[in-house]
Amino acid sequence: MINWINIEDKTPEKGKRLLYFFEMTGAYLGFYFGIDDEYCPETGHVFGSQVGFLTGDVTHWCYMPDYPEGFEDFVEADMEWATEVEKEINEIKEPIGHPREDVAMGNLEQI
Secondary structure, eight states: OOOOEETTTOOOOTTOEEEEEETTTEEEEEEEEEEOTTTOTTTOEEEEETTEEEESOEEEEEEOOOOOTTOHHHHHHHHHHHHHHHHHHHHHHHHHHSOOHHHHTTOGGGO
């Protein structure tokens, strides 16, 4: 049985493999990327996976068990995956969280 943890009760460790639950679509395997108050003013929590990322919508999470002994390569692959997802999140959120000057000045046709 999975012991889900309410995000309001405890924050997960950044970069550790986990399941996170979003009430609109269900559970996803992914990672917690910390708090970003500028990008997600509601809660600041950022979770991501291969299907995208969520900010402020995750209600529960739980850690995944460790891989079986002898499969340490999977841990390294997870870290590489988490790094790539975090890069994608940062590329996407910068224009949203910090508007580019040409957008702020109303020059939308240049985009």
